[in-house]
Amino acid sequence: MAMAAVSDDKKTFVSLAPSTLNRVDDSAAVARYVDSAATDPTRSGNIISRAFYWYIAWAMPALGMFSEAYIVFSLGQTKPFQAAMYPTCFTKYLTCDHEVVRTQNYIQICGIMAGMLLFGFIGDMTGRKWGSRIVACVMMSGCILLIGTPFMLGAGGLNYLNYFIVAQTWYGFGVGGEYPMASASASERAAATPHLQMYRGRQTILVFSGQGQGNFVNSVVILICMQIFGQTAKALDFTGSQNVIALMYGVGAFFCAFMVWYRFNFLHESKVWKEETKDYTELTVANDKNRKWKVSMYYYWPRLWVTCIAWIANDFAFYGNKLFQNVFISLLYPTATPFIKQQWTVLNSFVALCGYYWAAWLVDKPWYGRRRCQSIGFLVIFVLFLLCAVLYTILTDPSNAPQGLHWFQFLYYFSSFWNQFGPNATTWLVAAEVYPTDIRATFQGISACMGKMGAIVADVAFGYVSKQTTFYLSAGFCLFGFVVTHIWLPDTTGLQLDEIDRMHKYALAGELHHYHGEAVNPRHLSPWEIYVLKWHKNYDPEADRRHKEVQAQELAKQHA
Secondary structure (H helix, E strand, O other), X not given: OOOOOOOOOHHHHHOOXXXXXXXXXXXXXXXXXXXXXXXXXXXXXOXXXXXXXXXXXXXXXXXXXXXXXHHHOOHHHHHHHHHHHOHHHHOOXXXXXXXXXXXXXXXXXXXXXXXXXXXXXXXXXXXXXXXXXXXXXXXXXXXXXXXXXXXXXXXXXXXXXXXXXXXXXXXXXXXXXXXXXXXXXXXXXXXXXXXXXXXXXXXXXXXXXXXXXXXXXXXXXXXXXXXXXXXOOOOOOHHHHHHXXXXXXXXXXXXXXXXXXXXXXXXXXXXXXXXXXXXXXXXXXXXOOOHHHHHHHHHHHHHHHHHHHHHHHHHHHHHHHHHOHHHHHHHHOOOOOHHHHHHHHHHHHHHHHHHHHHHHHHOOOOOOHHHHHHHHHHHXXXXXXXXXXXXXXXXXXXXXXXXXXXXXXXXXXXXXXXXXXXXXXXXXXXXXXOOOHHHHXXXXXXXXXXXXXXXXXXXXXXXXXXXXXXXXXXXXXXXHHHHHHHHHOOOOOOOOHHHHHHHHHHHHOOOHHHOOOHHHOHHHXXXXXXXXXXXXXHOOHHHHHHHHHHHHHHHHHHHO
């Protein structure tokens, strides 16, 4: 897999077939999708208009991730209301099987995984626009189903449980598609906008921060609904719990409906996907229709390995602790009312939300970047979870209250901040950057799907081990994520997406040994790609410049 030695012989380069020479040149595609005349609306006008345009640029594309988190992360918060409505099903397990009740934690994730794989592939085949529209419609219909869940009466809660599982799984199917669609679209939108090219990481993570906003808003909405329907006492009642769940999902449906309206009226196709696909189509048709998959797996398997495994490590800790967040809050405040516990959940959601913005602020800085952001995040979370595990008995000992519990709460909440200011943001980002355009959504979907395997494993494992052991397990996965990231993750900070596409075109043409550009610059490669695959040996900026000159001359002759 190592690249051949560099050759500066112009004749060797010019001897390539004119059609191949034309297609491996990415400058024509870049010229078509980059609007050089575009102006930055955040640089002119009054401060209000600048802030508005800055916000709209990422908030509208973030609607999908907002809706995803609003519904998905509500699962752990709705469990007290489920228990209040149907205690024989969710507490005593008389009318519902215990194992069936537990499936609601991970059956939704199965739907998410299916959506990630299917819509990731669809997004690369048919484009980002229609993939995003279909995903929005699926999520909207799932929200409508969820609104009706609390009104599925009878059978001691069994009817509710069965209907709820179906509705959550269907909604999850749409959510899964949002991951590759939103991430690929966000990174490509920044690549096609001159004033955003150097801030691609920031813009992509700000779109992802919709997840943190959705989680926070959902926590606040539940808190308000509890106040409205009188669910502030020690015990929750059936009618109040029913209304809280229905209204909470109703608000979610409003956001989904707005997302559908926006995407069918204002969403445009990704210019990067549209223009780059033309080149890739001609290259693969001229050679072999299946060649892109053969070449992609041959050269990018180390990157697929790290984007998958790092995501598994992150989701094990992140989703596992989110699903059991209510349990941890109850541990900290065992005598508190559900209303008070919900207030602490709101605080935890806000702390986590801040982490997204810190990641967006620093991820494009050359001295920090993607790989360091992910590595440091994993390492800090490892330390925090390890402290939670080692000091668990001491910090939760009633004799050390309240100081012990306060320190335990700080460690738990601080881990939420570092998870967003680290692997949860970067796994979503890098999976949309380290691959070329023609496989970007597919490989991002595969990576995200594997990540959800970590969430399923966490859900199953956390249900059978002690609370202390959950922190030991989470710490172990974070340490593993740190090691994998350090060895295999390339750093795309400052690297334009068109360079990755350009290198990929050389590979598809069977001329990768003639590529000497920035995509094989050692600072953008992983240690594995440097020390094992030796890709850095092909890096030669001067040879790359001369080849581009010859390429431009030959193309000019063809068009003369």
